[in-house]
Amino acid sequence: MVHPQEVDIIVCGYVGLCCVVAGRLAYADPNLQVMLVEGGNNNRDDPWVYRPGIYVRNMMRDGVNDKATFYTDTKASSYLRGRQSIVPCANILGGGSSINFQMYTRASASDWDDFKAEGWKAEDLLPLMKRLENYQKPCNNDKHGYDGPIAISNGGQITPLAWDFLRAADAVGVPQSDDIQDLTTAHGSEIWAKYINRHTGRRSDAATAYVHSVMDVQSNLFLRVNSRVSRVIFEGNTAVGVAFVHSRNRAHQGELRETIVRARKCVVLSSGTLGTPQILERSGVGNATLLKELNIDVVSDLPGVGEQYQDHYTTLTIYRASNETITTDDFLRGDKETQDRIFAQWENTPEKALLSSNAIDAGFKIRPTEEELKEMGPEFNELWDKYFKDKPDKPVMFGSIVSGAYADHSLLPPGKFFTMFQYLEYPASRGKIHIQSADPYIEPSFDSGFMNDKADFAPIRWSYKKTREVARRMDAYRGELTSHHPHFHPASPARARDIDIKTAKELLPNGLTVGIHMGTWSTASEAYDAKKVHEDIKYTEEDDKAIDDWVADHVETTWHSLGTCAMKPLKEGGVVDNRLNVYGTQNLKCVDLSICPDNLGTNTYSSALLVGEKGADILIEELGIKVRLPHAPVPHAPIPTGKPATQQPVR
Incomplete structure (x- = not known):
């Protein structure tokens, strides 16, 4: 041309x-x-x-x-611990x-x-x-x-982890909806739509x-x-x-x-x-x-x-999944047989292939309850009263599940995983960017401003706890990958637990079997009863400090x-x-x-x-x-x- x-x-x-x-x-x-x-x-x-x-x-x-x-960032940030x-x-x-x-x-x-x-x-x-x-x-x-x-669909495949997530989210007070992108819903979960054309897989x-x-x-x-x-x-x-x-x-x-x-x-x-x-x-x-x-x-x-x-800020935590769970881990870690199979699937039926999805099949928008607000500190409560209280359509946090570990697999142990993302949607923090030269090749002065307002720590801390409770109630849960969680004191009841099969079983009612039928969870013997689930993890001030330090070290x-x-x-x-x-x-x-x-x-x-x-x-x-x-x-x-x-x- x-x-x-x-x-x-x-x-x-x-x-x-x-x-x-x-x-x-x-x-x-x-x-x-x-x-x-x-x-x-x-x-x-x-x-x-x-x-x-x-x-x-x-x-x-x-x-x-x-x-x-x-x-x-041009300079190290004291808000991010250097x-x-x-x-x-x-x-x-x-x-x-x-x-x-x-x-x-x-x-x-x-x-x-x-x-x-x-x-x-x-x-x-x-x-x-x-x-x-x-x-x-x-x-x-x-x-x-x-x-x-612009095509919007559920993609070519929805992994069973998505339905597992939605059921567990409902157990901690986040109800399932068919559309939380309706401009007004601020507290609910759904099968997460994607910018993927379901007719072509692209x-x-x-x-x-x-x-x-x-x-x-x-x-x-x-x-x-x-x-x-x-x-x-x-x-x-x-x-x-x-x-x-x-x-x-x-x-x-x-x-x-x-x-x-x-x-x-x-x-x-x-x-x-x-x-x-x-x-x-x-x-x-x-x-x-x-x-x-x-x-x-x-x-x-x-x-x-x-x-x-x-910007919006994210943290992620990784959990172990049962061996039968469908995840992208083998593909991402470079297993040749798995990669050959998945690429061949794409070539033959792209509209139905695993590659026609981002493996982020479910998520939620959430707002804190009155009881949860009491634990979130004065800085966030001031922001809540000014920004969120009278605007019930604004979610405080997003959360989503990835069917696999979003991490460098060369650094991970063997096994299958799922990842929980927590997203802060309305940070109070602010940054700035300015040129340092009229030359377009000279890097600008950049201050992202991440976490420079203390009010931003509380909602991320709260969301970490919330997604952790969802994970612990999922059928696929088999423990926490401790390298991707806050560093709690070893004696703390809140400490991350690796390969936690016993707890995973106890979190569901005895004898309960759960299956999928047309996208709705059903049980062989009785309806799921959230009251039978163990109590949430209790956190001390020391535990909250560990979470905040982890946020400063890992927020992106x-x-x-x-x-x-x-x-x-x-x-x-x-x-x-x-x-x-x-x-x-x-x-x-x-x-x-x-x-x-x-x-x-x-x-x-x-x-x-x-x-x-x-x-x-x-x-x-x-x-x-x-x-x-x-x-x-x-x-x-x-x-x-x-x-x-x-x-x-x-x-």
């Missing part, structure tokens, strides 16, 4: 939603020239992308993986949607209402939520869409859905991959183009070689929470004091750029960065208005999750797609484009092995 030196719209990508904006605009008007500048490789028909069960490989930092960029946290960001077309865990969740209605911005309430956004979805699950509400480009990523499908039928969308946007080109305060460099090259004998492309109508920054503020600052948009120190001409003095970085990002270019009034540190215009500039918009003024309780892919859809609609309206009716959808059918996927144009 010959790339023009001038187009109508330039979208500066690095995250999945850039594909939404570019694809929607290009498809809306075939005469509109749109260029998408992407920092990573093209993901098209990459088997390490489209096979869902391979996602673990893409999370590794092993010198081979080029699908992620890693941001590391650690420097690492935040990986996708470095591939489609952003995180090409390599993420593929977990489908949605933000609560009040999350969007909390933006306090015209046009951004949940009721305003629901039609767009439905427009983007091709929902492939049974549903008893009207909150989902069925004709959109990952449903943003680039395939919005970019490749348009480029297959139109010639007005131009794609530049492996290209890192250096800066926006301004004439006065009007954005007229961008300069970019090759992602992997460095300065040539001290000279920075930039390619410049001009934009006739608009420049759109969709480079993510960590990428967009760097581009703005290198372009002269940001805190004037910093920019002058770096000899960058100031276009717009916006001190909020790069501030109020937010969930790759859910938000908030460094907030949509709020300028006087409150805002960077963009409700139309996504960057204050103090013309023809420049930010369309990514950096605009979030507050957190979103969700795996952020759904929210990123939604912001992309909203941003595309705003641009289409402002450009006066009359949107064409979509093509008839391509029939759903298995994709022949080794052949390019037939795409459904965006609708």
Whole structure:
């Protein structure tokens, strides 16, 4: 493809939603020239992308993986007991949607209402939520869409551990639901949906859905991959183009070689929470004091750029599973016979294969009870009263089960395992990111801010205890992998117990046998009685301290960065208005999750797609484009092995 030196719209990508904006605009008007500048490789028909069960490989930092960029705290954190946290960001077309865990969740209605911005309430956004979805699950509400480009299903297989988890969760007070992604449910468990097309077994990523499908039928969308946007080109305060460099090259004998492309109508920054503020600052948009120190001409003095970085935090614990449990452990540890069998299964029936799942088949959203709140400390209770108490649709924590050990299997003992993840959805902690040079190859100054607010320890501690009680009540439970649990005092009753078969049996009523029938747990002799289960583990203050130390040592990002270019009034540190215009500039918009003024309780892919859809609609309206009716959808059918996927144009 010959790339023009001038187009109508330039979208500066690095995250999945850039594909939404570019694809929607290009498809809306075939005469509109749109260029998408992407920092990573093209993901098209990459088997390490489209096979869902391979996602673990893409999370590794092993010198081979080029699908992620890693941001590391510039300084050691006292809140993490001297650690420097690492935040990986996708470095591939489609952003995180090409390599993420593929977990489908949605933000609560009040999350969007909390933006306090015209046009951004949940009721305003629901039609767009439905427009983007091709929902492939049974549903008893009207909150989902069925004709959109993004497939959502249960994947090719659901392991029995999922039903085991749901039954045990119900025993500790978390009831099962058919849909906890309905924008209002904040306490319940479900079979966890995935961004996987159940007809093909393939990952449903943003680039395939919005970019490749348009480029297959139109010639007005131009794609530049492996290209890192250096800066926006301004004439006065009007954005007229961008300069970019090759992602992997460095300065040539001290000279920075930039390619410049001009934009006739608009420049759109969709480079993510960590990428967009760097581009703005290198372009002269940001805190004037910093920019002058770096000899960058100031276009717009916006001190909020790069501030109020937010994320979601995760910890994980690993448990031993019975030998008959179906897990991914043999596959992940490299057992050749198992890998050959599973890869062959994918080649023959991908829509039913184990690889057409992420092995994260069940999970929950939870809020603490009044009794639990009493044990969570004054810092969190203050946050609860201010943030959660009057918003019953906000969960405090997520939890999920993985059918296997999410860990380096070369360091694990033999056996089968399952992993419990705990996710903090609304951290009080905040961080920041700022450039240290106008050179795009110089690493920024980054402070993730992880755990720098004490209120964040209590909910993670509580969630660890909750998921531990769920695990102990599961049929598959055979003990705790002590290396992946807090270091309790050896004499503490709360200490982790390895190969704990006796306790596992005692946690179920005598003589109880449990089976699965059409997704519902039933018993041979009597209904499950939660009252017969042993009491929960009791923790001392010393035990709680051990959990908090473990959290500081092990808490990680969930790759859910938000908030460094907030949509709020300028006087409150805002960077963009409700139309996504960057204050103090013309023809420049930010369309990514950096605009979030507050957190979103969700795996952020759904929210990123939604912001992309909203941003595309705003641009289409402002450009006066009359949107064409979509093509008839391509029939759903298995994709022949080794052949390019037939795409459904965006609708």
